[in-house]
Amino acid sequence: MSLHALLAEAIVFLVATVLVVPLFERLKASPLVGYLLAGILIGPSGFAIVADAKDIEPLAELGIMVLMFSIGLELTLERLKVMRPRILALGALQILLTSSAIGGIALVAGLEFGGSLVVGGSLALSSTAVVLQLLSERHELATRMGRAAMAVLLLQDLAIGPLLVLVPVLGAHEGTMIGALGLAALKAVAVLFAILVVGRLALRPLFHVVSHTRAAELFMATTLLILIGTGLAAAWAGLSMALGAFAAGLMLAETEHRHSVLEAIQPFRGLLMGLFFMSVGMVIDLRLALDHLGLVTVLTLGLMAFKALLLLPLARLGGFAWPGAARLSLILAQGSEFAFVIFSLAEDHGVLRPGLAQPLLVALAVSMAATPLLAMAGGLLGRKFEPYEAPGIDMLIKAAQDLHDHVVVAGMGRVGRGVAEKFTKRGVAYLAVEGRRDRVVGAKAAGLAVFHADVTDLTVLEAAGIERAQALVVALGEAEGAAHLVATLRYLFPGLRILARARTEALGRLLTKAGADEVVVEKQDAGDRLASAVAVSLDA
Missing domain, CATH: 3.40.50.720 (NAD(P)-binding Rossmann-like Domain)
Known part of the structure; x- marks a missing residue:
């Protein structure tokens, strides 16, 4: 691609960002959903302003790496220690039961075993970005429901790493599944262990020297070096770059520089995340979605209802009253942004047939857009069955x-x-x-x-x-x-x-x-x- 063409597409993206974010903030909706919609409109199935979504794939992948890096930074031992056993059990059971049930349905529907594993694991996840933003806007992060939602999302984020390892194995080793999975798991553990050990030995002294220079640009450069370097190291070992970036975040999570690193990446994290969601919107075939509108509607409503109904009794067992359990299950009923990544990876490795994921991608996008409505429905249920408000x-x-x-x-x-x-x-x-x-x-x-x-x-x-x-x-x-x-x-x-x-x-x-x-x-x-x-x- 020529420089002029690259700059022209960058201008399209920046214009879309300037228009989308204020509009969706005014509508009290997640800007991430706006980026998805903008990607559909400017992509090949919309007005075709950007003819090929692959042109921005490298930057979109960098956005996913930054997101995985920031998730790793949040996974401190302190945060894991304060999570109560009941909530940990709630999150683990939600992932296990939802992925097993959806995977089983996919298998019965005719999907191959590998594809069913990927679909079940991906759709069991909820949107960390959308839910945390909504809880923050509603000042509910510090409530019991908010803390439980964060704990479930945290455990779901931990499950992303194994899924990223699993997909290439499913695509390359259909005949010897168990042996291949074992080999891939050993390789992933060895590589990540090496990254973590080397990082622990080198990072503290490196950041200590860099922080003493008090040069903001040097601190930023060091952060990017670690982020991209560990991503490349993982890629050279046959793992995904996103998994390497996640390991880089884990390395820095227990250091005294964690907050400074989070502050350093914050300005471009949202921008790159927006670019990723826009690239996802570009690959959604709007015509195909309209031709199969009934299927998309069933998938969307079925996904949200199934996840909510499955989580409801689990939340009740986790100590919530029925109204609180309903609110928690509804706010986590949508799909995850990481499902887009895993479905794309699965198509690249032949685990999912080309085009098969299209209706699921649309259902995921709609479910994420519907999250504020689900939260509102949860609030109405709470007020109906509890005559008095619980001020937050x-x-x-x-x-x-x-x-x-x-x-x-x-x-x-x-x-x-x-x-x-x-x-x-x-x-x-x-x-x-x-x-x-x-x-x-x-x-x-x-x-x-x-x-x-x-x-x-x-x-x-x-x-x-x-x-x-x-x-x-x-x-x-x-x-x-x-x-x-x-x-x-x-x-x-x-x-x-x-x-x-x-x-x-x-x-x-x-x-x-x-x-x-x-x-x-x-x-x-x-x-x-x-x-x-x-x-x-x-x-x-």
């Missing part, structure tokens, strides 16, 4: 903005609710935060100032005005969570008075060691005693 972090911010010298109550179980009731009677200014929606709804119905969010998240405590609060009452049921919260806030706010409840003497000693000023070992009157202790401290 946005309402918490408004409630706390004029408060000073108030008390923050963490947890609204039996003890926390007893504290809040006493404060209400005595006229003590307080804000209570609870992660379980059913408890929030019940307490709100009783007239208590309670909000639905994860109180162990520091951003939630900041929203509650913890830096202006006079005291914190910790009434959490989980021992580790309570001790970690006390220790963190004691370090960040040395002057904050912290009072906590403990179920046992041993936990009481742990909380005292963590920095609690006063600990009440649980008895029937623990709520009254905590409230009285706070009142005494406020009068002092």
Whole structure:
């Protein structure tokens, strides 16, 4: 391609970006869906402004590499440790059952075994980009539902690596499937282990030297060197470049430079992601989709309904009430952006017949566009079956903005609710935060100032005005969570008075060691005693 032709296509892409992003933000829809639509319109099946989608494939692949790199950066050991076993089980079962069920349906429908594996695994994934953006806009990232959705998406992201390894094997070794899979798995583990070991030994000293130069362009160049270099190393070993980029993110996730790297790639991450989605839109055959409109409609509605209905009982087993389970299952019912990548890879390696993925690509795009409507439906279901709202972090911010010298109550179980009731009677200014929606709804119905969010998240405590609060009452049921919260806030706010409840003497000693000023070992009157202790401290 000539330079003039390349610049002309770059201008088309930039114009589409300038038009799409503001329009879809005004419509409260994901810009990623707008990029898909723009790609369809400017691509060969639309107005053919860009005649061949392959012209921008290298940049689109770079966009996927950046996305995988940023996902790797987010997978810190700390984030994995705080995920509760129930939520981990929920995410693992969702992937296993959904992929098995969809793959089984594809196999019965006549698809070959390899193709069924790819279709089942790909369609089991949900859109990380779309869901996280929607949760952020609705201020629900810190709610219990938001945290559960993030945990499920995190486990789904971990499943992408094996899928990227699986597809080339399915295309090259139909006859000796088990042996080929074993060999590919060993090769992938060996290559990724080598990348991680070399990276761990070299990255810290390298970034230490680079950061001391304080040259932003050098930091950016080093980041790109690692991103592209590990991608090429993976490609030379017969793996995908996206998998290499994911390994590069994992290498940097546990270093002190993680946040700086995320900040460095942020400006062009969204742009390259947009280019990738636009390239996907270009390969969608609009005429074929219109000719098979009935099939596309069935696939779209069937995919969303099937995923939602399968996740609903799993979320219920994960500890959610039915309204909360419905909201979680609906917000994760769409397809994933990575399905586009895996389907394209499967066609290139002959695992899926050319054109077979076209109806699925359209169904994926429509399901992603429908996510805000699914979230709205979940909210309506919640309000129908729960007569009282469970105000979230946005309402918490408004409630706390004029408060000073108030008390923050963490947890609204039996003890926390007893504290809040006493404060209400005595006229003590307080804000209570609870992660379980059913408890929030019940307490709100009783007239208590309670909000639905994860109180162990520091951003939630900041929203509650913890830096202006006079005291914190910790009434959490989980021992580790309570001790970690006390220790963190004691370090960040040395002057904050912290009072906590403990179920046992041993936990009481742990909380005292963590920095609690006063600990009440649980008895029937623990709520009254905590409230009285706070009142005494406020009068002092």
